Amino acid sequence: MNPTRRTVLLAGATAALLPSLPATAAPRPRAAALQPYASYWYPDSLPSGTPGAGITWRSLKAWRAAEDADLAFNAAREPLAARFTPTPANPTARTDQARIQSLVSFGPTSSNPSQGSATADYYAPTHWAYVDELVFWGGSSGEGLILAPNAPIVDAAHRHGVRVLGNIFLPPVAYGGQLRWTRDLVQTDSAGRYPLAAQLVAVAKAYGFDGWFVNAETGGGDAALATAMQGFLRELKSLAAAEGQRVTWYDSMTVSGSVSWQGGLTSQNEAFFRAADDMFVDFRWSASSLASSGQRAERLGRSRYELWAGVDVESNGSNTAVNWDAIVPRDSAHTVSLGFYRPEWTRNHLPAGARTPKDFHAADDRFWTGRSLDPSRPDADDPWRAPAVVVADRSTVTSVPFASVFNTGHGLRWYEDGEVASDAPWNHLGLQDRLPSRQWVVRTPGRRPAVSFDFADAWRGGSSVLVDGDLDAPVIVDLYATWLPIGVNTVVELTHRIDAGAVNIELAVATAEPGTPGATPPYTFLPVNPVNIEPVNAVNGWQALTTRLTGLTGTVRALGVRLTPSGTGPVRWRLGGLAVRDATTETPAAPTGLRITAASGGDLRFAWNAAPGAVRHYTLHRLLPDGTRRFLGGTCQLAHFAAGLTPEQGERTARFEVRSVGELYTSSAPVTVTHPW
Template identity: 30%
Template sequence: MDRKGSSSKGSKGGVDRRAFLGMLGAAGVTIGLAGPVGPFALPAHAADDPAPGRAPHQPYLHGYNAASLKSWSPESDRYAKYFRSRVPLATRIAPFAATQADPELATGAQLMNLSYDYDNSFFTAYKYNDVFARRLLRFWQYTDLYGSWHGMPVDGSPTDEPEHGLINLPNPAYTDAAHRNGAKSLGCWFWPRSGEFADYLEQRADGGFPVADKLIEMAGYFGFDGYFINQEAETAPADAAKLMEMLKYLRAQAPEGFHVQWYDTIMVNGKLDYQNQLNDSNAPWIQDGKTPVNNSLFANYWMPDDAQVEKSVETAKKLGLDPYEAVFHGTENEKYGYNPPYDTRLVFPEGKPARTSWALFGSHFAWDRYPDRENPDAQPAVFQRERRYWSGPNEDPTRTGRTEYVPWPHEDDGKPRDADNHKKWDGVARYITERSVIGAFPFVTRFNTGHGRAFFLDGKRASDREWNNASIQDILPTWQFWTRSGGSGEPLPVDYDYTRAHDGGSSLRIAGELGPENPTTVRLFKTALRVTGGERLSVTFLTGHDGGDSGLDVGLILADDPERFVWLPAGRTARGWTTATLGLDAFAGRTVAAVGVRVAAAKRGQYALNIGELALLGGAAERPAAPAGFTVDAAHLAEGSGSAEVFLSWRFSAQGVWYYDLHRELSDGGLEAVGRIYDEVYYVKSLARSGGEPTTRLRLVAVAPDGTRSAPATAEVRWA
């Protein structure tokens, strides 16, 4: 990805090594660039320790070159079945300005978030793993398109000099999370790579392109929605022409909803020439005459004034295209952090409609650029950096906007300036309206962010192991965080708590000094839930307060009266986890447009509330059928360790299933959490033998969207 400007305006400079580390790596490609960095090189950690923490049989994803693309099949791809996304793309509810954080913000502009999703790893590209300190996006409500950005070696590539593939697939766990929130997930295409580009452009006698056919087939099998095309190298004119033909074929053959985004790189003659806009020179990559090619353009970042953006709008309209659908002007955060060189307000002029949509590169910097990011105890600081990026410097989407800003000079010299100063960043919520998929009953969240330092079931610790799995991330609060005080004092702060949870790895915690002067309201979810009769709301919570009686109320905002909450009392201070169930029949015929909670106390004191589950439920729950075909496919015992890697499978059912839970039966009759997934296979990295037990019995349970659990299926791991 370029950091500066069109090659007609000077040399391409200021390129960051880490941004390209997975893309070029040791692919047999050396590119010299003018500027302060020079040729790309592999960082020492990638070459010296290519697979830290990988178990001998642990599945990992790889890249694909021309040969592996043309010959691809799920059967021949050794780990393919472990890297599928099975979560369907959710439908988002219609915009409703009255409940937006900024009711004046228009909803047309979209957001593309191009970011790495395997921690920029080469040989450790896992769907899920056994560490807590990993980057997991918790702000899907602002993203419309998610694109993976990394590079991975082809299967069988040597670790010391890996050959990277042209294509790498998005992490299916991220695809699951994206789909659950209504965002599309894209795989990544990056050239240059080793080999001949012409090998990818083979055309059959019938006019079809084998590689294009396989790209569509792979997206269908792995469950993602298209590709981000980064053809970032000079390309022979004949190859460029053939690429254009192949992309037209790809677009024509792809299923409805498939999205292909073109990065602003080569011209139709193959010359690498960043335009920083959509114009007549690069428009044929989006629409060639009347023929669609790619769906949209990710414009390069060089944007000293609004002329480029206006030109993009003009060109899109001339082609008969919606600028919000066809053009995504880019901002580079991977290197520049909170202080990118070109002003976002060129795309989003103050007080006026957005000119085009917006593309982000490197939102992962909040994690990646934090020096202590691998330390589990340091994660609160990482989470704060993430909130500041998405919700603005005040960590509140209702109070966005930079509080300190000094414009960059006209030329970008490629050097970051004050990159960690969040006061110079407006927040994504400043320009992109929050989206929601909560449009039907049931809706259940446990505020599970997709990783934990333990795993909890029914409020009890069911595993002491760290874990991460974005695939099972819940739908998280629409606003992070929108709090208000009902008096003169400051509202209590809100955050995720990884020390207490009711189900999963985390709960939502509201804690601090609470008294009569600061009853605190937290607005949580944007919804469009039509109440017809028989619906109910339940909340599971844990409270603690040393200053006297305190209470929890759950609030509803009705679409026909959006200026106020209707409060429902959920209960008072209690010992242990408490579940309150509240009927909604009084609201029959009305639509719930938002949900929040309120805490209050008559006497000042230290207060803490953990919400472990919030559920909006419809009619009577239907228990799902017990899983069928639950089998131990393989168990690889680790010599001398008393543990095994275990591969499990069962017959997948999408009918009435939210996810599958895996447990281990303990000798005392209890259960240990082993894993959770929405799939038909699961890999257990380390199942420990207990004492001298000859077998370990595992249980598999299907869980319905309202949380109802099936009867268990069982399978046994034999240790001898």
């Protein structure tokens, strides 16, 4: 049985009991001394006893950035990208009404690696275009209650214009919650200020995320505690706003200090909503409670869409029965916004030990796009009202150069220039590209092919886009809504491979929006021709094709491809890369100061100084005695951890290099360091 919200809380309660039990748990993993993990804290005082295996108890009040040994691994570096909203892909998607908040548990509270891990079995969201905020859900009474998001998650979300909130979870007493932790959170100093509010804002600033989700579910409080919580929220919101951060309140504590989930905005929780930026409405809502909540918010001078109506999808995902008309009616204005609780069901419901990236993305496409798997052709009879049917997608593709290799942030192998550079599975969301916002709009008068991310082969990273089907007519695949200026030297580059069949490839470029929602962009179709930018990869058949935007002026508003069958039989066509650039290509500057900051056997911590100028990410390779390079990892951060390294035969000194990777995937000269065995 998959874990539910209740069993997660019970797990936290069990963990809370561990300190009183004999220390018989299994030891921590071998690399634990150097392996950096996502950070978590108690507000101030710690539990009595001894933490369980693999758990470190920390006080947020005592946290100092200068003393945080893992900060370099946990600090996100990608700024929050600005978004724009193109003409919707279908007539039902609204541009200015309901928004979506997503509460996601990416891993356990403790022992959650800072920078990915050696498995492709990971929740790697790709439908960011429909999400406004992501909450890094978690926390338990036996581990810690305040969670800072992993840097890779923040970097990926920011690249798509999505804010990420850390989580403050004060659990129910029945599941290990202690009221003293609530009192710790809202304590004041001699000046009447709330020191933990300042600490929370400082953490979010140092770690590079966007604010906090406050969930106070520990019962037993009184009106004085509720008043203190309101004061804490007001100060937190004020300090957060000065740093561009936000605060969400969860519908739990009431003005009496008791915990009573309202399922709406009422007199019992209005004071907390007024003190925060928005509120997640507990799952007990009804059509009437949401309607009255929206009206109440507007009487307060607030937007009704600052209320997120909770939809619990942890157990049944896109099979969940939801009264959609109570939240996002088809024939009238949306009532409030949507708050999805645990949409990582799309991964978790698959058989453990047999989850593949392909199966996960198929389920994720179903959840976010709907049964038709095409945002431009929603299925009106689908009982699941997918986000693509309800809210308009957004895009952050607004400047040249722009490039994507359709890397989803996890894979079965790592590829460089069409060759396997590491055969180990991996995940690291910080390496995820800006991905197509409409997965997958396919326009054809004939048979629709299947379009998906595919992990069997890639040009770079871990994935490519695969178009697979028996084509009997031209097929247009929409890729990106953009706002890219066209210059006299602007070119578009496609890196592709034909695995089966024969097709003619054209670039689809629109310099204007379609006239109505759901209409095809006014594409101009340009043939793409081989140019000798680099030799064709003779081993794997990848080709780099470029075309000038001859005759086009203004702004590129949409990019896609048109495939026309030129033979018989099924077609399998793979897109490995897309770039919009000037005719010249710049190489990024190299980082400096590469060093090994800690070592334990074959476990190494690396650090370096940032390269000047724009850098997409950094890659770490090992230089083997035979002259080959082995990919060890990539990151947006200025530090990286590598585990389990062993000497090659006869090797006395290991040699490593780090390179900067630019927006166009050009790499800098290397900076190197050695390590004696």
